Amino acid sequence: MTGAAQTGVPGDLAGHPRTPDTDTAVLVVDDLVVEHRDRSTGTVLRAVDHVSLRIGAGESVAVVGESGSGKTTLAMAATGLGTRGDGAIRLLGHQLSSISRARLRRLRPEAQVVFQDPHGSLDPRQSVRSGLRELRRLQPERTSWISDTELLDRVRLAPQILDRYPHQLSGGQAQRVCIARALLMRPRLIVADEPTSGLDVSVQADVLTLLAQIRQSTGAALLMISHDLAVVRSVCDAVYVMYQGRVVESGPCEAVFATPRNDYTRELLAAMPGARWRSRR
Numbered sequence: 001m002t003g004a005a006q007t008g009v010p011g012d013l014a015g016h017p018r019t020p021d022t023d024t025a026v027l028v029v030d031d032l033v034v035e036h037r038d039r040s041t042g043t044v045l046r047a048v049d050h051v052s053l054r055i056g057a058g059e060s061v062a063v064v065g066e067s068g069s070g071k072t073t074l075a076m077a078a079t080g081l082g083t084r085g086d087g088a089i090r091l092l093g094h095q096l097s098s099i100s101r102a103r104l105r106r107l108r109p110e111a112q113v114v115f116q117d118p119h120g121s122l123d124p125r126q127s128v129r130s131g132l133r134e135l136r137r138l139q140p141e142r143t144s145w146i147s148d149t150e151l152l153d154r155v156r157l158a159p160q161i162l163d164r165y166p167h168q169l170s171g172g173q174a175q176r177v178c179i180a181r182a183l184l185m186r187p188r189l190i191v192a193d194e195p196t197s198g199l200d201v202s203v204q205a206d207v208l209t210l211l212a213q214i215r216q217s218t219g220a221a222l223l224m225i226s227h228d229l230a231v232v233r234s235v236c237d238a239v240y241v242m243y244q245g246r247v248v249e250s251g252p253c254e255a256v257f258a259t260p261r262n263d264y265t266r267e268l269l270a271a272m273p274g275a276r277w278r279s280r281r
């Protein structure tokens with residue numbers, strides 16, 4: 001395990017048995033099925049259909065696919081935040097199906113999610129400073145490693161930002177605050193669900209560069225959900241292509257992008273905005 005894990009992450013579930021794969025995989029999803037029930041009609045929709053996925057320590061893995069293909073459902077189930085579903089999920093060596101609520105609560109800080117809409121992720125009534133104070137109160141040991149100003153510096157924000165409220169932040173600044181809040185927890189897995197698609201084009205690259213830098217400097221693994229294949233290619237080692245809840249193709253980014261084997265992947269590559277990179281090479 002790299003980075004934070006080597007140095008002993010505060011709040012680690014020390015003393016609890018782990019499975020042997022712990023040292024090599026941050027997340028192992030095996031044959032996951034997740035269904036949503038439409039409350040008004042009672043209809044059941046299978047959003048994730050027998051998906052398997054593996055993220056090694058420090059690895060950067062992308063999930064791509066059209067809208068509604070199940071990417072967010074997969075990410076939320078895999079981190080224990082969403083509908084659980086059937087199948088095995090091992091997060092940092094812990095089987096989510098058999099973990100107690102108390103243990104899951106302690107495990108959660110290890111997997112931080114950065115959402116698409118940064119303003120929606122922040123409490124509008126809290127200044128950046130009081131939001132960080134709240135996180136520190138909930139996780140005092142885990143968060144004591146860095147001061148507020150140094151934390152903001154890590155995400156290239158000036159200390160004055162601490163006294164701002166979310167509505168006083170630009171989209172890019174708000175997303176940096178969200179990344180700072182995730183970073184504060186010293187996660188071993190960062191899930192970024194379309195982290196730049198709600199932002200102005202001019203700041204998208206900066207935020208992605210920041211995520212990539214944070215991944216490198218902390219050794220955290222990254223699960224990146226994106227529509228933009230240029231983003232995926234620049235940030236990720238491996239890619240999983242989802243279509244109607246299933247993974248139709250997966251492998252190292254370069255291999256999948258250069259010689260896609262699946263028809264849907266080919267269509268996606270041709271249709272996605274990121275496909276532009278191919279003609280520019």
Ligand SMILES: Nc1ncnc2c1ncn2[C@@H]1O[C@H](COP(=O)(O)OP(=O)(O)OP(=O)(O)O)[C@@H](O)[C@H]1O
Nearest residue numbers: 036037038045047066067068069070071072073074
């Ligand atoms: N809470 C829910 N209740 C009912 N159906 C849901 C719920 N969440 C998602 N779905 C449905 O499950 C399917 C997968 O949704 P999901 O949000 O995982 O897709 P996605 O790939 O993340 O899409 P997008 O790219 O638009 O974010 C969709 O058909 C969606 O309508």
Ligand SMILES: [Mg+2]
Nearest residue numbers: 071072073193
């Ligand atoms: Mg989604």
